[in-house]
Amino acid sequence: MSCVVEIRDLSFTYPDGHKALDHITLDLAHGEKVALVGPNGAGKSTLLLHLNGILPRQTGEIRVSGLDVSGKNLGRVRALVGLVFQSPDDQLFSPTVFDDVAYGPIYQGLPAEEVRQRVQEALERVKMSEYSSRVSHHLSVGEKKRIAIATVLSMKPAVLVLDEPTAGLDPRARRTLIELLRELPITMIVASHDLPMVRELLPRTVVMDQGRIVADGPTATILSDPDLLARHGLEQ
Amino acid sequence: MHANFLDPYQEGTSPVHRLDARIKLILVIAFILTSALTPAGAWPIFTLLLSLVLSAELLSDLGIVFFMKRALLALPFVLAALPLLVTVDGVVLLALPLGLSITQQGLERFISISLRSWISVQAAVLLASTTTFPEILHAMRALGLPRLMVAIIGLMWRYLFVMVDEVLRMLRARTARSGESEFSGHRAGGTIFWRSQVAGGMAGSLFLRSLERSDRIYHAMLARGYDGEIRSLPQPGLRPVDWLVLFIVLLLLLSLLVLSRILWG
Ligand SMILES: Nc1ncnc2c1ncn2[C@@H]1O[C@H](COP(=O)(O)OP(=O)(O)O)[C@@H](O)[C@H]1O
Ligand SMILES: [Mg+2]
Numbered sequence A: 001m002s003c004v005v006e007i008r009d010l011s012f013t014y015p016d017g018h019k020a021l022d023h024i025t026l027d028l029a030h031g032e033k034v035a036l037v038g039p040n041g042a043g044k045s046t047l048l049l050h051l052n053g054i055l056p057r058q059t060g061e062i063r064v065s066g067l068d069v070s071g072k073n074l075g076r077v078r079a080l081v082g083l084v085f086q087s088p089d090d091q092l093f094s095p096t097v098f099d100d101v102a103y104g105p106i107y108q109g110l111p112a113e114e115v116r117q118r119v120q121e122a123l124e125r126v127k128m129s130e131y132s133s134r135v136s137h138h139l140s141v142g143e144k145k146r147i148a149i150a151t152v153l154s155m156k157p158a159v160l161v162l163d164e165p166t167a168g169l170d171p172r173a174r175r176t177l178i179e180l181l182r183e184l185p186i187t188m189i190v191a192s193h194d195l196p197m198v199r200e201l202l203p204r205t206v207v208m209d210q211g212r213i214v215a216d217g218p219t220a221t222i223l224s225d226p227d228l229l230a231r232h233g234l235e236q
Numbered sequence B: 001m002h003a004n005f006l007d008p009y010q011e012g013t014s015p016v017h018r019l020d021a022r023i024k025l026i027l028v029i030a031f032i033l034t035s036a037l038t039p040a041g042a043w044p045i046f047t048l049l050l051s052l053v054l055s056a057e058l059l060s061d062l063g064i065v066f067f068m069k070r071a072l073l074a075l076p077f078v079l080a081a082l083p084l085l086v087t088v089d090g091v092v093l094l095a096l097p098l099g100l101s102i103t104q105q106g107l108e109r110f111i112s113i114s115l116r117s118w119i120s121v122q123a124a125v126l127l128a129s130t131t132t133f134p135e136i137l138h139a140m141r142a143l144g145l146p147r148l149m150v151a152i153i154g155l156m157w158r159y160l161f162v163m164v165d166e167v168l169r170m171l172r173a174r175t176a177r178s179g180e181s182e183f184s185g186h187r188a189g190g191t192i193f194w195r196s197q198v199a200g201g202m203a204g205s206l207f208l209r210s211l212e213r214s215d216r217i218y219h220a221m222l223a224r225g226y227d228g229e230i231r232s233l234p235q236p237g238l239r240p241v242d243w244l245v246l247f248i249v250l251l252l253l254l255s256l257l258v259l260s261r262i263l264w265g
Helices: A044-050 A071-080 A097-107 A112-125 A141-153 A171-182 A195-201 A219-223 A226-231 B021-037 B043-059 B064-081 B104-130 B133-142 B147-176 B192-223 B240-264
Strands: A003-013 A019-029 A033-037 A059-064 A081-084 A159-163 A187-191 A204-209 A212-218 B092-095 B101-103
Touching (some): A003 A187, A033 A044, A044 A187, A097 A141, A141 A171, A212 A219, B021 B104, B021 B240, B043 B064, B064 B104
Antiparallel strands (some): A003 A019, B092 B101
């Protein structure tokens, strides 16, 4: 058991009858950085929402650090999985940056001194230390995005889960984000359409289409297969 | 992540669904008025009104259970009528401590009010679950409700969903980060004081965001020529069957009302 995330035969159907995941099987080893690519509606977000049980598992298995993602493990799993939603507005719910980044650690019951330290550390990681007392409401999208990442880094998760992190960022904000993701020494799975970022940052790529995994391998191999990319609505 | 569960409308093709929204609105209002004006103690009339609304429910294909569940909305009105039991003077049925007593007249008034609210709520639920909200808005307009009032009701409805969606997303974000530490000894959850602070912060953010979003929506509406009127393709004319239903049911309600006032009034 050296896998952080193990998914076996996971299928999921939304209440309206739409089958969004179809027998997904996927393992993430410790320290791996994996891209999840595929056209809109492929089921990427749906899969990510399963990783910490926000969407309840219907059939199949998911384990995080060996813990079954369900029932009484959900609390532990949510501390282990740092899920960053696509829109930072969906992520930030507190008035100030500090409150938001401190939420996870305080909820876990950590002592005040450690909470402060973790917030400090998380903000440094995303190069936002001086923003601690700012009101998150008025930050730019790029800044909000980095704060959103800090809100999960402060939990010291075992795996970082990012949904389209570069969507809607201008080139400079995108560059800053890529650089700070590169420096994070942590297992991550990133859903994205941004193939240049995938090439630069994530050594392994999983291609999804219509709820299924259609390819899984080294990023270099997958991105140099134009037929495969074209078949699944992706282009360089 | 959408607050669809709030929308009372239930898809369907039953005759009740297909009846023109204007007719439904008039009939439901007439029905509620009739039941409100029927004197206390006119049990046969109440029974007839109840069977009327029950038949319409059956016709709607949604199942009686569905309506019985939603009709629980009437419960607060019933509770509010509870004091009538002991405050109306009359023939004493049951003496209670503290010098209170349940009288026959009090009991009659209480049961009548409970019945009235129960069947009226059913009629309203029937309207809301077989008619889409925009249709109801158009019907209100067609019946001459002032444009401003209809616009306000329409916008309230629209923003309700926007806000509830926003709340659902915030709650999801909070859930996603509500984790437990691996070290036992740290009790997860935080103090009550802190949790209420977080909830207060969320309410504040919700308010700010809704305010800004409503601005954006309003500007987008203005940009597309919004002037306070909800426009739609002209409403289709009423079919003969709509007129027929309107006429028959109104006549029925009116005769029930007259009868009840003559015999029990
Ligand atoms: N709440 C929902 N209810 C019903 N269907 C949904 C819901 N969310 C997503 N879907 C559908 O599930 C499919 C996968 O969606 P999603 O996981 O968001 O795709 P991706 O993130 O790859 O673009 C899409 O076809 C989408 O329309
Ligand atoms: Mg998505």
